[in-house]
Amino acid sequence: MSYEPLFHRYAGNPILTPQKWPYRINTVFNPGATKLKDGTTLLLCRVEDHTGLSHLTVAKSRNGIDNWEIDPTPTMLPDPHNYPEEMWGIEDPRITFVPELDKYVVTYVAYSIEGPGVSLAMTSDFRRFERLGDVMPPENKDAVILPNRVHGRWAMIHRPSTAFGNHIWMSYSPDLIHWGGHVLALPARRGGWWDSDRIGMASPPIETPEGWIMIYHGVRNTASGKIYRLGLALFDRENPDQCLLRGDEWIFGPEERYEVDGEVKNVVFPCGQTIGDDGDTIYLYYGVCDNSIALATGSIKTLLDWLQKNGRPPGDPVGKGASLEA
Numbered sequence: 001m002s003y004e005p006l007f008h009r010y011a012g013n014p015i016l017t018p019q020k021w022p023y024r025i026n027t028v029f030n031p032g033a034t035k036l037k038d039g040t041t042l043l044l045c046r047v048e049d050h051t052g053l054s055h056l057t058v059a060k061s062r063n064g065i066d067n068w069e070i071d072p073t074p075t076m077l078p079d080p081h082n083y084p085e086e087m088w089g090i091e092d093p094r095i096t097f098v099p100e101l102d103k104y105v106v107t108y109v110a111y112s113i114e115g116p117g118v119s120l121a122m123t124s125d126f127r128r129f130e131r132l133g134d135v136m137p138p139e140n141k142d143a144v145i146l147p148n149r150v151h152g153r154w155a156m157i158h159r160p161s162t163a164f165g166n167h168i169w170m171s172y173s174p175d176l177i178h179w180g181g182h183v184l185a186l187p188a189r190r191g192g193w194w195d196s197d198r199i200g201m202a203s204p205p206i207e208t209p210e211g212w213i214m215i216y217h218g219v220r221n222t223a224s225g226k227i228y229r230l231g232l233a234l235f236d237r238e239n240p241d242q243c244l245l246r247g248d249e250w251i252f253g254p255e256e257r258y259e260v261d262g263e264v265k266n267v268v269f270p271c272g273q274t275i276g277d278d279g280d281t282i283y284l285y286y287g288v289c290d291n292s293i294a295l296a297t298g299s300i301k302t303l304l305d306w307l308q309k310n311g312r313p314p315g316d317p318v319g320k321g322a323s324l325e326a
């Protein structure tokens with residue numbers, strides 16, 4: 001192992017597989033995660049059926065590890081009749097509990113015939129979903145909103161793709177529907193870096209007294225395909241589009257057989273985490289190879305220590321230490 005192991009894989013991985021599903025599916029992966037008020041862990045899983053299109057289904061567990069109760073039928077199906085942007089399915093949900101609304105806000109990819117965009121829905125019970133529709137047009141993915149307003153406005157992290165790259169941005173809104181004030185928050189690096197092809201937020205950022213910890217996925221294009229790994233950055237608590245520190249090395253990547261080989265090779269892709277009762281333990285839920293769901297645990301304090309030791313401040317607005325990355 002060439003890097004400090006900040007996350008520890010659960011020995012019983014993968015924890016959710018297509019074989020364990022109550023109805024016939026192809027794959028289950030990339031779940032959003034949250035802890036309900038009664039302490040139950042809820043995963044909103046991306047499920048792909050044999051058409052190749054995805055929907056979302058709830059799995060719940062008392063301890064967040066085993067004895068998952070899975071909805072017997074799809075929980076949230078695409079609704080292309082009312083929301084044409086969902087024509088080719090809905091994918092990769094991320095969940096934020098928003099105290100001001102007393103609701104969960106789910107950001108997800110709506111796969112339209114013009115490409116993937118970001119849609120938003122609100123729910124109290126993960127049974128009924130109130131859709132707000134497409135809030136970021138294609139091509140855009142990997143979105144989540146912060147739980148509280150920032151200087152009076154809602155804040156969303158997202159990842160537009162353009163001919164100039166696939167970078168992480170933050171945008172602001174008075175009403176969760178109209179978004180502006182766009183800021184480039186974290187660029188993909190260039191050249192030979194592990195995160196040079198594209199980056200996107202992984203699980204929602206974790207608020208700490210030192211700032212927001214962002215676990216992000218970074219992709220490298222190799223001769224045998226893309227490799228999805230995870231990196232760490234720290235953002236200012238009051239001004240969360242300002243990156244304070246970014247680590248150079250990836251901190252987690254495909255190593256185990258279930259992370260290396262599957263429907264899509266070499267993919268670890270978290271969309272959610274929960275925090276343990278000690279306030280420190282991170283339960284990171286991640287899709288593996290677009291096939292199954294795995295669990296790894298880490299510690300907020302250890303991630304912060306690692307960032308203080310290994311992170312470096314951004315060099316300029318278009319790339320940390322541009323001289324190093326160019």
Ligand code: BMA
Nearest residue numbers: 030091092264267269287290
């Ligand atoms: C990304 C997303 C993820 C997927 C990954 C690897 O672009 O579409 O849903 O897990 O590719 O295929």
